[in-house]
Amino acid sequence: MRVVVQKFGGTSVSNQEKRAMAVKHIIEAKNRGFLPVVVVSAMGRKGDPYATDTFLDFITCINEDMHSRELDLLMSCGEIISCVTMVGLLESTGYRAKSFTGAQAGIITDDEFNCAKVLTVKSDNLLAALKSGVIPVVAGFQGITEKGDITTLGRGGSDTTAAVLGEALSAFSIEIYTDVDGIMTADPRIVPNASVLKHISYSEVFQIAEQGAKVIHPRAIEIAMRANIPMVIKNTMNNSEGTIISSNLVSDAGDDSIEIYNLITSITHIKNRTQIAISNIALAAQNKLLAEFASNGISIDLINIFPDKIIFTIDGCNSKKAGKILANYGFQHSIIDGCSKISAIGNRIRGKPGIMARIINALVDKNIKVLQTADSHTTISCLVHGEDTVEAVLALHEEFKLDKR
Ligand code: ADP
Ligand code: MG
Numbered sequence: 001m002r003v004v005v006q007k008f009g010g011t012s013v014s015n016q017e018k019r020a021m022a023v024k025h026i027i028e029a030k031n032r033g034f035l036p037v038v039v040v041s042a043m044g045r046k047g048d049p050y051a052t053d054t055f056l057d058f059i060t061c062i063n064e065d066m067h068s069r070e071l072d073l074l075m076s077c078g079e080i081i082s083c084v085t086m087v088g089l090l091e092s093t094g095y096r097a098k099s100f101t102g103a104q105a106g107i108i109t110d111d112e113f114n115c116a117k118v119l120t121v122k123s124d125n126l127l128a129a130l131k132s133g134v135i136p137v138v139a140g141f142q143g144i145t146e147k148g149d150i151t152t153l154g155r156g157g158s159d160t161t162a163a164v165l166g167e168a169l170s171a172f173s174i175e176i177y178t179d180v181d182g183i184m185t186a187d188p189r190i191v192p193n194a195s196v197l198k199h200i201s202y203s204e205v206f207q208i209a210e211q212g213a214k215v216i217h218p219r220a221i222e223i224a225m226r227a228n229i230p231m232v233i234k235n236t237m238n239n240s241e242g243t244i245i246s247s248n249l250v251s252d253a254g255d256d257s258i259e260i261y262n263l264i265t266s267i268t269h270i271k272n273r274t275q276i277a278i279s280n281i282a283l284a285a286q287n288k289l290l291a292e293f294a295s296n297g298i299s300i301d302l303i304n305i306f307p308d309k310i311i312f313t314i315d316g317c318n319s320k321k322a323g324k325i326l327a328n329y330g331f332q333h334s335i336i337d338g339c340s341k342i343s344a345i346g347n348r349i350r351g352k353p354g355i356m357a358r359i360i361n362a363l364v365d366k367n368i369k370v371l372q373t374a375d376s377h378t379t380i381s382c383l384v385h386g387e388d389t390v391e392a393v394l395a396l397h398e399e400f401k402l403d404k405r
Pocket of ligand 2: 009156159214215216
């Protein structure tokens with residue numbers, strides 16, 4: 001059985017024209033000799049009638065403190081509506097199709113409502129549909145606990161659904177259809193001349209996703225990599241080739257095509273970071289404080305530790321909570337809200353001298369203040385004030401000539 005999983009994101013199923021294009025891609029897969037398994041997200045964005053955020057707005061008007069179990073049940077509805085709609089369209093085009101909720105597709109998760117982890121996939125129902133020549137259409141972003149509660153997988157969760165189904169069905173490939181032509185050198189909403197990366201390794205795209213490019217969820221990459229199934233990111237609305245994500249084969253072979261020769265592959269950004277700097281604090285007290293943050297569910301990034309000082313960033317949504325903890329301890333500290341983390345990513349930057357200097361110069365040339373930096377063997381990150389986000393991304397994209405890739 002040559003299965004291909006095809007996932008259509010929220011904007012790809014948001015109106016009739018787009019849904020018709022999605023159907024076309026599904027039929028094409030069939031015509032290419034594959035058995036498609038379709039995964040869909042909820043239709044559209046906040047404000048659209050069946051979008052997840054619209055449901056959330058509706059319920060919070062009734063009660064702001066709904067239990068996460070109930071919220072998950074509500075949030076699972078958008079994908080179910082999409083899924084039944086796509087079955088209706090496929091059937092009206094003359095193809096047999098069947099809808100599956102995450103639970104019916106056998107996606108078993110833990111009970112962390114809102115961000116559940118997939119434990120296993122019992123694929124019998126999907127296999128039976130495939131064997132009888134029916135196209136299964138699965139509601140993305142959701143699963144069910146062993147006890148029978150409906151769960152959701154967190155933002156970008158439909159990507160994860162596609163990946164776990166691909167793994168469970170030993171798919172030939174996992175195709176992610178979205179509203180851009182593939183993985184790009186930066187978010188095209190910020191950098192109009194960003195270019196599409198034709199081929200990229202799992203590890204590199206994982207970093208890109210981790211550092212803020214929401215085009216694909218990092219968890220989905222991890223699963224596809226574990227199963228060694230290639231992923232293809234494509235635009236629902238055209239026939240461009242998209243981006244192929246697979247193992248490191250191209251660069252390992254020593255191919256020096258321009259695609260892999262550039263040191264930096266892409267520039268990403270994450271908004272709403274808060275920088276915290278604490279002075280006159282000994283190492284033992286630093287440890288205690290970090291443990292306190294951890295037990296309050298505040299994760300820490302871009303951490304620089306000195307014998308008497310510590311600087312780090314947290315998600316802006318935790319800023320108030322962090323401020324209270326610091327005030328309780330009475331540490332001398334400063335907090336800068338509304339920062340952005342800008343990252344330059346490239347598998348080949350390990351040990352290459354001069355890249356950090358190029359990055360800093362490019363930012364300083366534009367009068368952008370760098371609040372903090374960090375580097376790993378694939379990523380160099382700089383923290384800047386939020387109002388400098390667009391200019392910083394543009395400056396680094398230009399510095400590494402990423403529009404020419
Ligand atoms: P979907 O609804 O299909 O899941 P998302 O909105 O989750 O789509 O992801 C697609 C969006 O990701 C694009 O519209 C684009 O603005 C954004 N994006 C951010 N960084 C990148 C990048 N490096 N390459 C491509 N798209 C990116
Ligand atoms: Mg998405």
